[in-house]
Amino acid sequence: MSATQRILLVEDDDTLAETLVEQLALHPEFSLTRAETAKQALDITQKTSFDLILLDVGLPDQDGRETCKIIRQKGIKTPVVMLTGASTDADTILGLDAGANDYITKPFRFGILLARMRAHLRSQQNSESAVLAIGPYDLRAAVKVLEVRESGEKIRLTEKETNILKFLHRAQGAAVPREVLLHEVWGYNAEVSTHTLETHIYRLRQKIETDPSDAQILRTVDGGYCLNL
Ligand code: CA
Numbered sequence: 001m002s003a004t005q006r007i008l009l010v011e012d013d014d015t016l017a018e019t020l021v022e023q024l025a026l027h028p029e030f031s032l033t034r035a036e037t038a039k040q041a042l043d044i045t046q047k048t049s050f051d052l053i054l055l056d057v058g059l060p061d062q063d064g065r066e067t068c069k070i071i072r073q074k075g076i077k078t079p080v081v082m083l084t085g086a087s088t089d090a091d092t093i094l095g096l097d098a099g100a101n102d103y104i105t106k107p108f109r110f111g112i113l114l115a116r117m118r119a120h121l122r123s124q125q126n127s128e129s130a131v132l133a134i135g136p137y138d139l140r141a142a143v144k145v146l147e148v149r150e151s152g153e154k155i156r157l158t159e160k161e162t163n164i165l166k167f168l169h170r171a172q173g174a175a176v177p178r179e180v181l182l183h184e185v186w187g188y189n190a191e192v193s194t195h196t197l198e199t200h201i202y203r204l205r206q207k208i209e210t211d212p213s214d215a216q217i218l219r220t221v222d223g224g225y226c227l228n229l
Helices: 014-025 038-047 064-073 110-127 159-170 178-186 194-208
Strands: 005-010 030-035 052-056 080-084 102-105 131-134 137-140 145-148 154-156 218-221 224-227
Touching (some): 014 030, 030 038, 038 052, 038 064, 052 064, 052 110, 131 159, 159 178, 178 194, 194 218
Parallel strands (some): 052 080, 080 102
């Protein structure tokens, strides 16, 4: 888990969005990205992963509930908190298959939103203490250990190595572009180059690959990396 919690705000109302941007800026643990339409939200969630999504129900191009449903269909498990208008029937928000985790009715007090956000981020992190299967290994991200499933032998990882594996695992075997992985692991404001990432990948392969020069688990693909799960 990188120190910064990446929040995606999907909201077409400039006044509300600007207020939230200002208020969240006072909390350095959050980095906020804004999308104004459902289309922008779907595009960006395709390329980048977030720790939490705040999703307006009344988007100009789509009902936010439908957007949430599509996000879930794409396999994205990020907690979604819907921002609803007072006139929206709140019961339908968490309804059957939209897949939202929570909703908050406008107008809301910032403190209430913040408390909800933190609660969802915490429960997400707890679920991340689960064991992730990667090839012959089990990744225990919370303790930065890769365990050989058969022998129980433990390989210690650095925090960056753990996060690299975690984010690649999240892509479920799909290719993750270098730039995306770099941002995921080092954060958006970090001034690191892809060379830094490549150095970490090199060291990680020394630890996990039988033949690091012919990687079979952490594979290089066109423009990025993927995991052979
Ligand atoms: Ca709206």
